[in-house]
Amino acid sequence: MGLSELEPGAAGSPVVSAVSPNFMTTSLDFLANWARTGSLWPMPFGTACCAIEFMATAASRYDISRFGMERMSFSPRQADVLICAGRLPFKLAPVIRRVWDQMPQPKWSISMGACASSGGIFDNYAMVQGIDTIIPVDVYVPGCPPRPEGLLYGVMLLMKKIRGESFTDDLLRQEQTIGANGLYLPPDRIDELSEPFGNSVSQTRST
Amino acid sequence: MTAPPSPSVAALRKEFGDAIGRHVVSCGDTVVYVSRERVHDVLRWLKETPGQGYTYLTDITAVDYRDPECPLEVVWQLRALDRPADLRVKVALPAGQPLEVPTVWDLWRGANWLEREVFDMFGVLFIGHPDLRRILMWETYAEGHPLRKSFPLRGHFSRSEQTRQALAGNPEAHYSLEELSIAEEYKNLPPDVRERLKQGKRGFVE
Numbered sequence: 001m002g003l004s005e006l007e008p009g010a011a012g013s014p015v016v017s018a019v020s021p022n023f024m025t026t027s028l029d030f031l032a033n034w035a036r037t038g039s040l041w042p043m044p045f046g047t048a049c050c051a052i053e054f055m056a057t058a059a060s061r062y063d064i065s066r067f068g069m070e071r072m073s074f075s076p077r078q079a080d081v082l083i084c085a086g087r088l089p090f091k092l093a094p095v096i097r098r099v100w101d102q103m104p105q106p107k108w109s110i111s112m113g114a115c116a117s118s119g120g121i122f123d124n125y126a127m128v129q130g131i132d133t134i135i136p137v138d139v140y141v142p143g144c145p146p147r148p149e150g151l152l153y154g155v156m157l158l159m160k161k162i163r164g165e166s167f168t169d170d171l172l173r174q175e176q177t178i179g180a181n182g183l184y185l186p187p188d189r190i191d192e193l194s195e196p197f198g199n200s201v202s203q204t205r206s207t
Numbered sequence: 208m209t210a211p212p213s214p215s216v217a218a219l220r221k222e223f224g225d226a227i228g229r230h231v232v233s234c235g236d237t238v239v240y241v242s243r244e245r246v247h248d249v250l251r252w253l254k255e256t257p258g259q260g261y262t263y264l265t266d267i268t269a270v271d272y273r274d275p276e277c278p279l280e281v282v283w284q285l286r287a288l289d290r291p292a293d294l295r296v297k298v299a300l301p302a303g304q305p306l307e308v309p310t311v312w313d314l315w316r317g318a319n320w321l322e323r324e325v326f327d328m329f330g331v332l333f334i335g336h337p338d339l340r341r342i343l344m345w346e347t348y349a350e351g352h353p354l355r356k357s358f359p360l361r362g363h364f365s366r367s368e369q370t371r372q373a374l375a376g377n378p379e380a381h382y383s384l385e386e387l388s389i390a391e392e393y394k395n396l397p398p399d400v401r402e403r404l405k406q407g408k409r410g411f412v413e
Contacts, residue, residue: 124360125369
């Protein structure tokens, strides 16, 4: 709307018309979620080959900036989405948990690839069997590694999830603290999540 | 037809006699077995003798053969860079005896982390090593030595217990000893360099 469309007031100064569309009504949830979906800053936690696909997603051909993820945040303090791209060894478990704890609310996480989601082919002594035993996960992207389209679809699913969030839901922004048993989940839940599957079911724990 | 063994084997037999065991040629590489007591002397001789000159330590590793009499062998892979030539030296560790070999850290400083890795993965003790700690697994890892054949693939503990122990680990703890060793080195610096570092100066030394 140009200045010429403004009606001159009594003193000659422009006055905004009563019918001018200079305001709109909406719900706070919609506005906040709209802003959040458009400016998700990812915290890349790349540990393996999935990180290469993640880099391809961020590069010009697939261009994750189109989704408002222009700025890779290499500091967890200024990040919204933790993207764990790659397998996570037990030695890195306290590190990813520290990164997650340092991220301010609101925050989400994407588990990218088979290894981050379930341990993948690495059903061995050194590997976390799914990062959901360490940090809460919002979107799992399958694949070994997932193609950039797969990760972008995961990002869009996360955006869809964020659009459905509400300020009235206190549980969404609740910080998870470590339990008396030193874990973030009940031990039997972790054992259940880490159950062997596929080819590794025939390998036993005893020798 | 197999390739002839490296001429270093004959030279070793002449020098060390009974301390040198059998030798095999595998895929063109000469493997020579040495007694545990003399292995340090043998490696020093191979490194320092003119004409041998195996100055580069490629790798130290170990192999678990699941053999009841001789379960473990420690392997030193040597290379003479100027020829070039390779030689693999092995020490067999019989069952019932302590898993101990002498360190070669005094010959090759790069052996420090290689020996730590063999200790971490196989539990072989390197006598005389300055800082024999775990290097790949975290320092409080309590399940044993993962590359032993007797070690179950998924470890001894349940997944929840492994997760609990991993989360109890302090990420900073892995670096503190490193920093301490840097602080140790600080004392060995020349006084003028120490003075400059204390003042926060960097760059060229006049």
